[in-house]
Amino acid sequence: MKALYLLLPLISLLAACGVTSTTEKTVEKIDYIDLSSVELRDRVKDYWNISTRTEPLYPIAAARKNLAGCVELVTIINSEGKAQGYKVLSSYPKGLFDKAAAQSLNTWAWLPTAVNTTKQPVLTHIRMDFTLDSKPVGKKYLKNCPAGEAFLVTGEKSIVSTEIRKIQ
Numbered sequence: 001m002k003a004l005y006l007l008l009p010l011i012s013l014l015a016a017c018g019v020t021s022t023t024e025k026t027v028e029k030i031d032y033i034d035l036s037s038v039e040l041r042d043r044v045k046d047y048w049n050i051s052t053r054t055e056p057l058y059p060i061a062a063a064r065k066n067l068a069g070c071v072e073l074v075t076i077i078n079s080e081g082k083a084q085g086y087k088v089l090s091s092y093p094k095g096l097f098d099k100a101a102a103q104s105l106n107t108w109a110w111l112p113t114a115v116n117t118t119k120q121p122v123l124t125h126i127r128m129d130f131t132l133d134s135k136p137v138g139k140k141y142l143k144n145c146p147a148g149e150a151f152l153v154t155g156e157k158s159i160v161s162t163e164i165r166k167i168q
Helices: 002-019 041-046 060-064 098-105 139-144
Strands: 048-052 069-077 083-092 109-112 122-130
Touching (some): 041 048, 041 122, 069 098
Antiparallel strands (some): 048 109, 069 122
């Protein structure tokens, strides 16, 4: 009987170890052209033309409070013309519109230009503005989301590395 008490926990432990996965996730390396810097952002049009752009859904909580904001993202346009991963460079108000921007980005599609016959992936910058009015209003919005300019909130660095998240 004592052997049975000792044998049952040992079998349970061995079974648990057999179920545990030891495989590592492999991260696909993509050879892309980095066009995310301020100087090169307009060059994405040399490689890809947007064919499908879905406007982001305005978060209900933000609409109820009449809040406006903006999100700056970087993404890789892969060889299939789809956004592959993203990183939020900055957003105002911090975190409020990030999820809506990422979900919208997931539906976008691009077509290669005549110059981009090899469908070369590029790392690019995308900005999404969230306003209830057609013209942005409010001092806080205008201060934190300047029109036509890159912006940084709370001194964040806009360095892009391997931190691009997979779009879900």
